[in-house]
Amino acid sequence: xxxxxFLTATVALGSVFISAPxxxxxxxxxxxxxxxxxxxxEKWDGPTTGPKAATGKSIVVVAADMKNGGILGVTTxxxxxxxxxxWKVTVLDSAGSIDGRTxxxxxxxxxxxxGIIINGFDAVEQKPAMEAAKAAKIPMVAWHAAPNVGPVPDxxxxxxxxxxxxxxxxxxxxxxxxxxxxxxxxxxxxxSTYAIAIAKADRMKQEIEKLGGTVLEYxxxxxxxxxxxxxQLTTTLLQKYGAKWTYSLAINDIYFxxxxxxxxAVGIAGDGAPKSVAAGDGSEGAYQRIRxxxxxxxxxxxxxxxxxxxxxxxxxxxxAGQNWxxxxxxxxxxxxxxxxxxxxxxxxxxxxxxxxxxxxxxxxK
Numbered sequence: 322x323x324x325x326x327f328l329t330a331t332v333a334l335g336s337v338f339i340s341a342p343x344x345x346x347x348x349x350x351x352x353x354x355x356x357x358x359x360x361x362x363e364k365w366d367g368p369t370t371g372p373k374a375a376t377g378k379s380i381v382v383v384a385a386d387m388k389n390g391g392i393l394g395v396t397t398x399x400x401x402x403x404x405x406x407x408w409k410v411t412v413l414d415s416a417g418s419i420d421g422r423t424x425x426x427x428x429x430x431x432x433x434x435x436g437i438i439i440n441g442f443d444a445v446e447q448k449p450a451m452e453a454a455k456a457a458k459i460p461m462v463a464w465h466a467a468p469n470v471g472p473v474p475d476x477x478x479x480x481x482x483x484x485x486x487x488x489x490x491x492x493x494x495x496x497x498x499x500x501x502x503x504x505x506x507x508x509x510x511x512x513s514t515y516a517i518a519i520a521k522a523d524r525m526k527q528e529i530e531k532l533g534g535t536v537l538e539y540x541x542x543x544x545x546x547x548x549x550x551x552x553q554l555t556t557t558l559l560q561k562y563g564a565k566w567t568y569s570l571a572i573n574d575i576y577f578x579x580x581x582x583x584x585x586a587v588g589i590a591g592d593g594a595p596k597s598v599a600a601g602d603g604s605e606g607a608y609q610r611i612r613x614x615x616x617x618x619x620x621x622x623x624x625x626x627x628x629x630x631x632x633x634x635x636x637x638x639x640x641a642g643q644n645w646x647x648x649x650x651x652x653x654x655x656x657x658x659x660x661x662x663x664x665x666x667x668x669x670x671x672x673x674x675x676x677x678x679x680x681x682x683x684x685x686k
Contacts, residue, residue: 344503347532351498354492354495355492355654358653358654359653359654359656363673365675367631367646368646368683371641373684373685374686375637375641378408379409379434380434380636381434382437384412385417385442386414386415389602391465391625392464394626395628396629397626398625398629401626402634405686406633406637408633411434418545422442422447436639437462439462440465442515443516443517444473444478445476452476455477460479461478462479465515466478468486469481470484470485470649479636479639482632483517487520488652490600493599497534497598498529501568503532503533505534506534506568507525507534508536508595509526511571512541512544512572513541515544544575547575559584566594570600572600577597577607577616581615591615592618598618601621602625603620603625608668611655612665614657619654622655622670623652627671628650630676630677631680634646653672
């Protein structure tokens with residue numbers, strides 16, 4: 322039998338040389354990751370048991386910035402779920418600043434709520450206020466308050482709700498790698514104000530470089546200032562990298578809210594390069610851009626409304642003195658090919674897995 326030589330052909334990716342079989346394996350693995358997360362989410366894999374709903378509770382949501390589509394989507398889910406259990410919800414918008422969050426948390430404490438939901442900012446940033454809430458024995462749950470899912474005992478967070486942030490980043494990077502045929506030239510956008518943002522951006526950089534793509538630049542720019550910074554920053558990056566810049570990877574859709582006009586101004590088509598890929602959160606604006614093929618091709622969406630329901634469930638478990646549910650919510654790679662399913666017509670990832678009925682059954686509603 323003739324022996325095959327697998328080491329003769331090589332493929333150059335950036336400065337890395339990979340054998341053809343290894344490249345084929347990497348591409349096959351990347352495609353499998355994308356396909357896995359681009360599929361419909363139709364089966365409920367969350368909790369099926371838990372405490373009945375507490376009655377008459379009053380909760381406060383301290384939101385980092387309601388202009389952020391992810392935070393807005395989660396808040397909507399919280400309000401929907403709280404209505405199902407008969408709880409009162411007060412939403413305090415911090416308007417995107419640390420001072421605003423400090424003031425909002427102080428206001429939350431004066432309201433003497435039964436529970437507090439931290440929505441979209443690092444728990445450690447408001448550690449003094451959170452220690453005060455912890456001392457007052459006010460249960461706290463959070464969305465995106467830490468890089469990992471679950472309890473954050475140091476600051477008294479009963480459960481931090483998020484998808485697996487590292488899988489979100491991996492999915493985004495692998496989509497760009499596949500779409501580029503193995504040779505993406507990437508600019509990564511993040512915000513060092515948030516530990517989860519840095520963790521996600523670092524993972525995307527690691528994944529792109531491991532696969533053999535090129536990270537042209539790692540840009541740290543505040544989410545709260547995207548409307549002011551992104552237009553000129555986009556123009557500067559285009560002048561610096563030109564055609565080498567083929568993909569933008571960002572830790573949040575909001576970066577792409579303000580890139581389109583700068584790209585259009587130099588004649589780049591809505592579906593042209595650099596193509597925009599967001600590792601979260603699946604905002605309404607992102608869905609609209611993807612559907613229209615206008616300056617965003619992918620968002621790795623979180624089930625924002627579902628996560629709002631999970632936050633209410635976790636808070637209810639805290640009220641009952643039970644452990645957190647252990648549930649890690651699913652993610653979804655949204656493209657123009659699948660934007661219409663899993664809640665697409667609503668411009669959000671709202672999986673058809675029956676989560677509302679599942680939680681109502683647990684709560685006795």
